[in-house]
Amino acid sequence: xxxxxxxxxxxxxxxxxxxxxxxxxIVSKAFTDKLVGDIGALLLDDQVAIVGIGYSGFSPATPSxxxxxxxxxxxxxxxxxxxxxxxxxxxSFVCCEEDLWxxxxxxxxxxxxxxxxxxxxxCTLSQDGLNGVATAYMHIKSGVASIAVVESHSKxxxxxxxxxxxxxxLEPYYERPILSDGIPVAAxxxxxxxxxxxxxxxxxxxxxxxxxxNGLFNQRSSxxxxxxxxxxxRSPFVWNPLRRIQVAPPAxxxxxxVLASAEKARSMTxxxxxxxxxxxxxASTSAESAVSSEALYAKEAAKMAYKIAGVDSPGSYFDxxxxxxxxxxxxxxxxxxxxIADMGVSKGNTQADAPVPINMSGGSLSLGDLVEAMGLVRLxxxxxxxxxxxxxxxxxxxxxxxQSWRGIPSSSGAVAVLGVE
Amino acid sequence: MRKVAVIxxxxxKFRHRMLETxxxxxxxxxRAALDSARMDIKNVDSVVLGSAPDAFDGLHMKGEYLLxxxxxxxxxxxxxxxxxGTGVFIPxxxxxxxxxxxxxxxxxxxxxxxxxxxxxxxxxxWSIFDQFLERPLGVTLLWIFSLEMRRYMSVYGxxxxxIALVAVKNxxxxxxxxxxxxxxxxxxxxxxxxxxxxxxxxxLDVSPTSDGAAALVLASEDVARKYxxxxxxxxxxxxxxxxxxxxxxxxxxxxxxEKAAMMAYKMAGISNPRKEIDFAEVYDPFDxxxxxxxxxxxxxxxxxxxxxxxxxxxxxxxxxxINPSGGLLGVGNPIAAAGVMKVAELFWQLRGEAGRRQVKxxxxxxxxxxxxxxxxxxxVVIMER
Numbered sequence: 001x002x003x004x005x006x007x008x009x010x011x012x013x014x015x016x017x018x019x020x021x022x023x024x025x026i027v028s029k030a031f032t033d034k035l036v037g038d039i040g041a042l043l044l045d046d047q048v049a050i051v052g053i054g055y056s057g058f059s060p061a062t063p064s065x066x067x068x069x070x071x072x073x074x075x076x077x078x079x080x081x082x083x084x085x086x087x088x089x090x091x092s093f094v095c096c097e098e099d100l101w102x103x104x105x106x107x108x109x110x111x112x113x114x115x116x117x118x119x120x121x122x123c124t125l126s127q128d129g130l131n132g133v134a135t136a137y138m139h140i141k142s143g144v145a146s147i148a149v150v151e152s153h154s155k156x157x158x159x160x161x162x163x164x165x166x167x168x169x170l171e172p173y174y175e176r177p178i179l180s181d182g183i184p185v186a187a188x189x190x191x192x193x194x195x196x197x198x199x200x201x202x203x204x205x206x207x208x209x210x211x212x213x214n215g216l217f218n219q220r221s222s223x224x225x226x227x228x229x230x231x232x233x234r235s236p237f238v239w240n241p242l243r244r245i246q247v248a249p250p251a252x253x254x255x256x257x258v259l260a261s262a263e264k265a266r267s268m269t270x271x272x273x274x275x276x277x278x279x280x281x282x283a284s285t286s287a288e289s290a291v292s293s294e295a296l297y298a299k300e301a302a303k304m305a306y307k308i309a310g311v312d313s314p315g316s317y318f319d320x321x322x323x324x325x326x327x328x329x330x331x332x333x334x335x336x337x338x339x340i341a342d343m344g345v346s347k348g349n350t351q352a353d354a355p356v357p358i359n360m361s362g363g364s365l366s367l368g369d370l371v372e373a374m375g376l377v378r379l380x381x382x383x384x385x386x387x388x389x390x391x392x393x394x395x396x397x398x399x400x401x402x403q404s405w406r407g408i409p410s411s412s413g414a415v416a417v418l419g420v421e
Numbered sequence: 422m423r424k425v426a427v428i429x430x431x432x433x434k435f436r437h438r439m440l441e442t443x444x445x446x447x448x449x450x451x452r453a454a455l456d457s458a459r460m461d462i463k464n465v466d467s468v469v470l471g472s473a474p475d476a477f478d479g480l481h482m483k484g485e486y487l488l489x490x491x492x493x494x495x496x497x498x499x500x501x502x503x504x505x506g507t508g509v510f511i512p513x514x515x516x517x518x519x520x521x522x523x524x525x526x527x528x529x530x531x532x533x534x535x536x537x538x539x540x541x542x543x544x545x546x547w548s549i550f551d552q553f554l555e556r557p558l559g560v561t562l563l564w565i566f567s568l569e570m571r572r573y574m575s576v577y578g579x580x581x582x583x584i585a586l587v588a589v590k591n592x593x594x595x596x597x598x599x600x601x602x603x604x605x606x607x608x609x610x611x612x613x614x615x616x617x618x619x620x621x622x623x624x625l626d627v628s629p630t631s632d633g634a635a636a637l638v639l640a641s642e643d644v645a646r647k648y649x650x651x652x653x654x655x656x657x658x659x660x661x662x663x664x665x666x667x668x669x670x671x672x673x674x675x676x677x678x679e680k681a682a683m684m685a686y687k688m689a690g691i692s693n694p695r696k697e698i699d700f701a702e703v704y705d706p707f708d709x710x711x712x713x714x715x716x717x718x719x720x721x722x723x724x725x726x727x728x729x730x731x732x733x734x735x736x737x738x739x740x741x742x743i744n745p746s747g748g749l750l751g752v753g754n755p756i757a758a759a760g761v762m763k764v765a766e767l768f769w770q771l772r773g774e775a776g777r778r779q780v781k782x783x784x785x786x787x788x789x790x791x792x793x794x795x796x797x798x799x800x801v802v803i804m805e806r
Contacts, residue, residue, distance in 0.1 A: 098475070098481065098482060099474060099475045099476065099481075100475055100481040100482075101481075103548075103552070104548060104549065104552070105474035105475070105476045105545055105546070105548040105549045106473065106474055106502075106504040106505075106549045106793070106794055108502055108503055108504060108662070108794065108798075109504065109549060109665055109794040109795050109797060110551075110665050111662070111665075112662050112663070112664060112665065113664050113665050113666070117662065118662070118663055118664035118665075119661060119662070119663050119664070119676065119677060119680055120661065120662065121659075121660055121661060121662075121684065122660075122661075122662040123501060123502075123503050123510065123514075123660060123662075124501070124502045124503060125499060125500065125501055125502065126482070126483070126484045126500040126501075126502050127484070127499060127500060131499060134499075135499065135514075135517075137521075138517045138518060138520075138521040138523055139517060139521075140521075141520075141521035141522060141523070142422050142423075142516075142517045142520035142521035142522075143422040143520070144517060144658075165481050166481065167481075168475075168479060168480055168481035169480070169481040169482040169485065169486070171486065172478075172479065172480070279497070280497045280498075280499070281495070281496065281497055281498070282485070282488055282493050282494065282495075282496065282497075282498040283494060283495060284488070284489050284494040284495075285485045285486060285488050285489065286489060289489075296495070300495065301497075304497065406482070406485065409482075409485070410482060410485040412485060412488075412498065
């Protein structure tokens, strides 16, 4: 991937600090610096920005709204924020949803109308919303669209038995009969992770306490609570060692994001949030091969995103991170894979005053589990925080890391590097 | 936008019931495509997979289940999904991975295993309808196809015999396809006398339910030139989705197919498709659909596709061969895999590797199209050599 650093390296390697055209012209370093800067700016203009984001729901149940109404509300807000007319301006719509969560086969049939996308370029991914962002990013980079819209939602309150649906995600012959609804897979992964990284129960309880408390400052969190570490450790087991309070409870909601090319973005909003890098990856889904205590999907996705963004040392690059915590231990596992924590929860690495504070939003433990929308939910949290910091001219928050995971039994996840500079 | 080439294609046999699991089918097709590109999975940067309803297999997150078989493990992996249109959409998705500069080599896999659903895969289609307004009617896909077929016939004054000619041609073409499920030499009379399923749709008007998989390898220009002297280029992709409310539109003409085609034609710089497209793989799950889609693609004027068929223009040795592979009616219809099979046929025809299926005239530019959802999605890929 071409970026400014790469071009600089290329020019300096080719010409040295002083450009020489034959014997006639010797160009000063100041000139080369300017040239490099100009080319860099041109290349940076190849960037993709988030120019609008809207949401609806964020509640354990939304009986007054259908999923279509949730989408309509979120989309209307996102479009209004950047003055976009979906019928004319948008070149691509990407929806992220799974048939069985929707209770409808070929669920993309029901996607277009409430987004204003009928007879438009719309497609569906059976993936997390952050994968949708990656797809919209590629649509803009490949010239398919200069403005793209990404949507994902959760209407889990409509699902009578979420555990039965999860059971259908397991391999039918060998895994489903013994692994019930997949929760035992999470419990086994947790046990293995605790063992390999010498993580104590208290460390995981600390994640619960931190995220539930952080959520108290977030209007979107349905499950925030003033929970102490001791209280978190008294929660009953759902499957030893996994405790009920360590599992993100279900919630309804929808997030719609509008992405644009650099050229468009600057005229659409005063506060573009740039997608500096994006990556996604899947490890094997088979429970029998998921024996590693490392979140390989997050590690590889981060590697891809960091390479695009030119991030060398994530531990010092990012100002904050939104990291998947569908199960409390996952926050630690993911932070480790993303290179922003040194297995130091007990040293306070994930607390608000840490070098890279994690889940200041309250995370899934406070916001709830919005299944495929979770990546976009985290994107929303990061975008809002970056914009608020900019509005208040506080210098601390300029670069954010967003990560998502598709949940048990998958080993699929995505990573986005955001920045306002 | 970078140039994107197709450098390999492969597929499994299409059959009513395959003994292989979905993972195994995906593996076989992927392996065949990589072999034909003389590549290994380690050369692949990312994987795109498509498969239609999860309900066929009784699986949730089917894309995750199929991941290992399709070579997606340890790679950026994406499952795209636009109903029946998915097959032709998979290469379009692989195209934007390469065109955007994100990947250099992409494996595009289409898989479908319809047979696990008992007593008949058609039952999965009940759950594609609206929960409140349509499902209580116990509706099946065949109902809405019979509505559409009847509307098409009545607006343009087309006879059932005209439509039957498509089934005769495609099932005949499939006689030369080694993977074909329903190759047959039949007559118009056979089609007319076959059992009515939902009048006017008869048994031989319909493609079968199938298991199978197909795969393609796409690459950027510099990689493609390293691996082959004979790359085939993807020069246009297009897709479009119409409103959910299918009852509100005139079923005689697929506007969404027209819009998808226009997107692809614009990208490929085509202004007169009837003259500039040499042959096409048009989506034909039902025989009338081939005619309907030819008109949507601007390859025939409205209501005139049956005339072109009657005059033999759409035969393999005709001026505009349509479905030289044998199409879904002859080769079979494992939904997402069937669309990839169509794009693979473009690849083989353009390279002159289609053997006995090779069309008579020299071909430089072909088009593949699929359709899906509630008569709602059009997906188009244009390839050139």
